[in-house]
Amino acid sequence: MKSTVPRWIVALAFVSGLAWSGYLAQRHLAGTASVLDRFETVLLDLRIVLTGERKSPENVTIVAIDDQTVSIVGKYPLTRSQLAELVGKIEAAGARALAIDILLFGASDSAGDAALAKEFESLPVVIAAAGHSGNMTSSASFVPTVASILSPTPEIADAAEVGLANVVTDTGGTPRHIPLLFLTDGGLQPSFSLKALELYSNKTPIFTETGLRTGNRDQVLDAGWHLALNFYGPGGTIRTVSAERLLSDDTPDLTGQIVVLGVTATGVGDRFGTPFDPVMPGAEVQATGIANLLDGTALARNDTIRLADGAAAIAVTVLSLVAVAFLPLAPAFVFYIILLACWLFAGFLFFGQSQWLNGALPFAASLPPVVGLLVTRQIFDRFHSRRLLQAQSALSRFQSPRLATRIAEDPDFLANPREQDAAMLFIDLSGYTGLSEQLGPVRTRDFLKTFHTIVVDVADKTGGVVLDFMGDGAMLGFGVPDASETDPVNAVRCAFQLESTISGWLQGSNVADHISAVRVGAHFGKVVLSRLGHDRQQQITTTGDCVNVASRLLEVAKSHEASIAFSVDLLDAVASRSGNRMPTPRLETVSIRGRQQDLQVALWRPGEFPAVPVRVSGYS
Structure with missing residues (x-):
């Protein structure tokens, strides 16, 4: 529409x-x-889950202070001396760099701090600090401002690098970004994962307008130099080793690894929900950020x-x-x-x-x-459809419903005439003039209304269109406005049904003595379908030799005292399209007034019809 x-x-x-x-x-x-x-x-x-798990880099390992470690040590947190022993074991296992995701703030025994600081001398180490800012649960936008920092104790901080381990979560608590830079009172400070990358690669990353360059590798970052996390899978996807193994001298091979030391024990440390896991330790989130920087698979959104x-x-x-x-x-x-x-x-x-x-x-x-x-369009279309139906209903009172529908839907219908095959049928009543004189105008109108109703009903049932009423007669078209293979057959059926139905109605009424006969003439051929009349007042009609011949067949029927007159052209069309030739009681070759060529016509009187047609009841 x-x-x-x-x-x-x-x-x-x-x-x-x-x-x-x-x-x-x-x-x-x-x-x-x-x-x-x-x-x-x-x-x-949804995209992360549909993509599925990815293989994590082989050079990242998590050493987890898990439930087994706490059980062996006997308490949590581990002492600085125990941490020093663990760091020594990691260095001995061949680690290339160490990232400690544990906040080593607050007082401790000086001997333990000294031992831990000494272990840092033989291994590049970054220690996590926590920054306090106004909002860390929004999407990446600008470099976050940190009001205060929870840092490791000075002796430990002086022996290692320090990076801020804050992450940006969404409203559901899922970590989405790791800011690589933070604005503090002392200037820009690097993140925990950025420092880990620098220590492991032994190269200073350079920030560009849209990302981060490390050596020959460029990593596209989100706004504000935020690293958009691309998770590898559920907890444990990144290689994880229990700290208990190292403390028990079951030393794994950590050669060339960057080790993330963090806490995964139950009820200890921070936890986050991820697309793969309802609970993932913060150490594994930090390891994911470091791994993304190393393999260049962080989500790019510049x-x-x-x-x-x-x-x-x-x-x-x-x-x-x-x-x-x-x-x-x-x-x-x-x-x-x-x-x-x-x-x-x-x-x-x-x-x-x-x-x-x-x-x-x-x-x-x-x-x-x-x-x-x-x-808005639905509202206007419904209003327009309602107006269209009203116009179509009003137009249907003056035109056939089929034609009214076409005109209402397409006001330019038949703006240009077109020629097509059609069967044309005319009907009239013999004796109507004398009847109308006796009935008077009111009863004549009622008589004609019943007659016209029968014509319309039979035409509708047989696929015809009433094109015009002419007092006691009517003109019907089959193949108007669109031609069909069944048009000739429908015209023949309609003619027999009209004659039978109207004759039955007349016999049951009080006017049978005045109407002496019902006559029907039909012909098949080319017609011109067009609009006739003034630009402001037009009528859809058919013209051409086919229409003239069909009209003249009423005179032929009258002169031969027949009720129905079909041209042989119509019967030939019926035979070619139905496969059956219709038997005819009488064939006559007649001259048609106004036409040079003679025409063969088939004629039927009442009682000679080939079959009893379906009657249209309800008229009296």
């Missing part, structure tokens, strides 16, 4: 859609946190990717509005769903290449304007 929405409403929908999608795209490009992030994390988790997200949001909005404005509603809705599905599929494909496309942004950008225009 063609859209009935006024152009100014469509224009308003486009302007509103562009403004809304552009606004969301601008906020997304700026990295501003919003409620939209909640929906995006759901789609992100300004270019965010710009692509915004462009997709605007494109989906505009294309969907075009579809809703100009296509039928069902295909338009399907087109909209396909656009969104294609974007989600593209997001899944790019996610396999560690590219984070925003799946929720096109939804949020397009849904309000598209749904708004969709509802």
Whole structure:
């Protein structure tokens, strides 16, 4: 159905859609946190789960202070002397660097601190510190500001590097980003994972406008130099060794490894939910960040990717509005769903290449304007359909319902005449003039109304269209407005049913003495279907030799005292399309007034009909 929405409403929908999608795209490009992030994390988790577990780097190992370790040691936390022993074992196992995800703050025995500091002399070590900021549960935007830092004791901090171990979680508590830089009173401070990368690679990472360069490798970062975490799998996916093994001298091979020393014991340390695990120790989250930096598989979402997200949001909005404005509603809705599905599929494909496309942004950008225009169009279309039905109902009183429907749906119907095959049928009553004189105007009107009703009912049942009423006669067309293979057969059926039904009605009424005969003439051939009349007042009609011949067959029937007169052309058409030639009681070759060529005509009197037609009852 063609859209009935006024152009100014469509224009308003486009302007509103562009403004809304552009606004969301601008906020997304700026990295501003919003409620939209909640929906995006759901789609992100879906992509992570569908992609499945990934192999973690072989050069990252977690040494976990787990339940077995606490059980062997007998208490938690471990003393600084025990930690010193554990660090020594890690260094002896061949570790290349050590990242301690334990907050070593607060007073301790000086001997233990000294022993731990001494162990740091033979191994590059970074120790975790915790920064306190106003908000660490938002999406990545700018470099986070840290108001205060919970640092290791000075003696230990002086013997090793220190990095802030804060992570950015979403509203559900899932870690999404690790800021690589923090703004403190003393200037920019590196993160725990960034320092671990520097110690392990023995190269100073260089920040670029869009990411981080380590040697010849560039890692794309999110806004504010946030590392977007790309999890490898559930807990234990990254190689994990119990600290109990090292303390028991069952030393694993840690050659060339960067070791993350952290706590995984029950009820101790921080815990996070991830797409793979409801509970993952903070040490494994930090190890994931370090591993992402080492293998370069952190999720990439720089300004270019965010710009692509915004462009997709605007494109989906505009294309969907075009579809809703100009296509039928069902295909338009399907087109909209396909656009969104294609974007989600593209997001899944790019996610396999560690590219984070925003799946929720096109939804949020397009849904309000598209749904708004969709509802508005439905309202206007229903109003238009109601008006169309009213117009069609009114028009049907003056035109055949089939023609009325076509005219109502297509006002330009038959703006240009067209030629086609059709069967034309005429009917009239003999003796009507004298009857109307005796009945008077009111009873004559009632008589004609019943007669015309029978004609319309029989025509409808047999696939015909009443084109015109002419007092006691009518003109019917078969193949109007559209031709069909059954038109000739339908015309023959209609002729017999009309003669039989009207004769039966007349015999049961009080006018049988006045109406002496019912006559029907029908012919098949080419007709011209067109509009006739003035530009402001027109009538759909058929013209041509076929119409003239069918009309003249009424005179032939009268002169031969027959009720029905069919041209042989009509009977030939019936035979060719039905496969059966109709038996005829009488064939005559006659001349047609106004026509040079003679015509063969088949004639029937009452009682000679080939079969008893279906009667249309209810007329008296």
